[in-house]
Amino acid sequence: MKQPIECPFPRLFPSQLEKNENFYMQHAYNESISAWEKDEVPIGAVIVDATGEIIASAHNQTRKCKDPTAHAEMLAITMAAKRIGDWRLNECKLFVTKEPCPMCAGATIIGRIKEVYFAFEDPKMGAMGGATSLHELQKSNHKPLVHSGILRDECLQLTQAFFQIRRQTGISPKKE
Numbered sequence: 001m002k003q004p005i006e007c008p009f010p011r012l013f014p015s016q017l018e019k020n021e022n023f024y025m026q027h028a029y030n031e032s033i034s035a036w037e038k039d040e041v042p043i044g045a046v047i048v049d050a051t052g053e054i055i056a057s058a059h060n061q062t063r064k065c066k067d068p069t070a071h072a073e074m075l076a077i078t079m080a081a082k083r084i085g086d087w088r089l090n091e092c093k094l095f096v097t098k099e100p101c102p103m104c105a106g107a108t109i110i111g112r113i114k115e116v117y118f119a120f121e122d123p124k125m126g127a128m129g130g131a132t133s134l135h136e137l138q139k140s141n142h143k144p145l146v147h148s149g150i151l152r153d154e155c156l157q158l159t160q161a162f163f164q165i166r167r168q169t170g171i172s173p174k175k176e
């Protein structure tokens, strides 16, 4: 059986000196590398609480879990809610490498996440400005603040490379 392609991108080493948007997105980026290493679509996410602590960190696992809902954001949201002990994540910020899809954007609204940061937009399935804007539903009583473009080139390049290599080699995805 053919082996999955090794991830050619090195992990980043986020500096602890300044815990800014870049710092958290670098953690999400590293999660996306973990996904690649397991032959999953390389998307990573972290959730940060009001104090700035990372309380959840996850990557896409749809293949491993055989579960279409096992997106990085969904796994991170569940993890964060468990950690906090409440389904309401009002004070939390989500950092994710790709613009959330309708399912994940929906979960950020239902979970009342305060702010969402994503690296690159998804014009096909993005639901926070790319293809549609679920966070701006007129009658919704929770509208997360959305920021985009943090570490955009790095995250986009990694994801594009993954699909490009897949197409060229036909090696990945692994057969179930």
Ligand SMILES: [Zn+2]
Pocket (backbone or CB within 6 Å): 071, 073, 100, 101, 102, 103, 104, 105
């Ligand atoms: Zn999603």
